[in-house]
Amino acid sequence: MAQIEEKSEFFPPIADVVDKTHAGDEDTSARPLEEIESLCMQCGEQGVTRMMLTSIPFFREVIVMSFRCEHCGHSNNEIQSAGKIRSEGTLYTVKVLNRGDLDRQLIRSEACSINIPEFQLVLPPSRGQLTTVEGLLRDIVADLSVQQPLRRIQDENAYTKIQEIIDGLKEIIADDEDEDEGKDKSEQRKLSNDDPVTRAITITLDDPSGNSFLEFVGSMSDLKWNMRTYERSLEQNRQLGLAPPAEDAEGNAVDEAEQESEGLNEEVFEFPGICSRCGRPLITRMKKVSIPYFKDTLIMSTNCDDCGYRDNEIKSGAAISEHGKKITLKVEDRDDLSRDILKSDTSGLSIPEIDLVLHPGTLGGRFTTLEGILDQVYEELTEKVFNAGDSGVVDVDDRAEFQEFLRKLKQVKNAEIPFTLILDDPLANSHVQNLYAPDPDPNMEIVTYERTWQQNEDLGLNDMNVESYGGDDTKDGGTES
Numbered sequence: 502m503a504q505i506e507e508k509s510e511f512f513p514p515i516a517d518v519v520d521k522t523h524a525g526d527e528d529t530s531a532r533p534l535e536e537i538e539s540l541c542m543q544c545g546e547q548g549v550t551r552m553m554l555t556s557i558p559f560f561r562e563v564i565v566m567s568f569r570c571e572h573c574g575h576s577n578n579e580i581q582s583a584g585k586i587r588s589e590g591t592l593y594t595v596k597v598l599n600r601g602d603l604d605r606q607l608i609r610s611e612a613c614s615i616n617i618p619e620f621q622l623v624l625p626p627s628r629g630q631l632t633t634v635e636g637l638l639r640d641i642v643a644d645l646s647v648q649q650p651l652r653r654i655q656d657e658n659a660y661t662k663i664q665e666i667i668d669g670l671k672e673i674i675a676d677d678e679d680e681d682e683g684k685d686k687s688e689q690r691k692l693s694n695d696d697p698v699t700r701a702i703t704i705t706l707d708d709p710s711g712n713s714f715l716e717f718v719g720s721m722s723d724l725k726w727n728m729r730t731y732e733r734s735l736e737q738n739r740q741l742g743l744a745p746p747a748e749d750a751e752g753n754a755v756d757e758a759e760q761e762s763e764g765l766n767e768e769v770f771e772f773p774g775i776c777s778r779c780g781r782p783l784i785t786r787m788k789k790v791s792i793p794y795f796k797d798t799l800i801m802s803t804n805c806d807d808c809g810y811r812d813n814e815i816k817s818g819a820a821i822s823e824h825g826k827k828i829t830l831k832v833e834d835r836d837d838l839s840r841d842i843l844k845s846d847t848s849g850l851s852i853p854e855i856d857l858v859l860h861p862g863t864l865g866g867r868f869t870t871l872e873g874i875l876d877q878v879y880e881e882l883t884e885k886v887f888n889a890g891d892s893g894v895v896d897v898d899d900r901a902e903f904q905e906f907l908r909k910l911k912q913v914k915n916a917e918i919p920f921t922l923i924l925d926d927p928l929a930n931s932h933v934q935n936l937y938a939p940d941p942d943p944n945m946e947i948v949t950y951e952r953t954w955q956q957n958e959d960l961g962l963n964d965m966n967v968e969s970y971g972g973d974d975t976k977d978g979g980t981e982s
Contacts, residue, residue, distance in 0.1 A: 541570035587711030601694035603635035815866030826929035838872035848926035875914035
């Protein structure tokens, strides 16, 4: 019940919206319209887009948008569905027999095509529109009349056929230019709703998305109105973006190879294991992620549903780098805290301004933001170091010094003071997001260096053999004669 009330609050019936609009002439805040400055595509100046959320009776919630530029006079109206795409397409048909049928409300979505068989006229999918049957016919007449003078010169045959359609539609909507201007057209229409039109036509709305609508009169048993649903074809699903596009027969092999390589990046691998805390079975999940302007990495996540134990880890998915890498970042404001940061398990982290030094292996591998890794450091120090072991009997001076260090760390993680972040990774598997990519970042310095013998020894690279590890070069160990 609450959900229904919430929908009616955001999408009131269109009649209520009209009443509120008239009532809000003096108080602009009472109008149910949102106004947004938008760029005019005709003159490049700023215009105004007005949006209205409303619900159409017996249909669904929609968003009505109207744009107007005061500089060049350009205007545009559009309607979009506020609901999801239906599981089936819809086909609406109405017989226009008298003047009252011209007042039927019509909603046309971007995927809807319109057919008027009497004129052999088919309108392909276009922009969304909220109008009436008469408004639709007038728009058709206006669109077809634009190029008529040019067609009369270039292609007289096409001009004649299109002019027949224009004249026929004008007869239906009684668009007589010599009509007496002293009479109120709306009053005439009300008085002549039961009068037959000069030519009966059939209008069909075919919408694969199911987001179009054609009003019925009285109830759905209206004899001149019909609606049916149908299953969408594969091609219609492709046009709506619900199915992948068709592949060329010649490129199937290449496309399959590309999809297979892309699928490896999207696939999540699962490995069964044992929880280190409670000893019960758990699942470790691993996914390959490509970081822009860096390299492929492997993200591993372990969650135990029984005891709640969680652990995340980052590993490099590329070859061992020939050089080490040192990243120095000058952090000056809070915007820098949103940078993505990849700290590998072989990387050290330091902030000289507060004498913070994390040796390689501390915190393990992490892929987060700068703010996230600083929050984790602060949490680890406050909860696990300060309150663990015999910290209760630690020297008072040491406690005060540690309290001062935590205060500075808190200032750093909130970017209240400028500081320098240094990541030193002998394997070059760490990364800090460049906000100016692909151009150099003025606040970040990246230096590559040759690893020392001791660093290679600590990493186990000195004893690593990557050539001729299968044995001697000759197969049988003999000498050639």
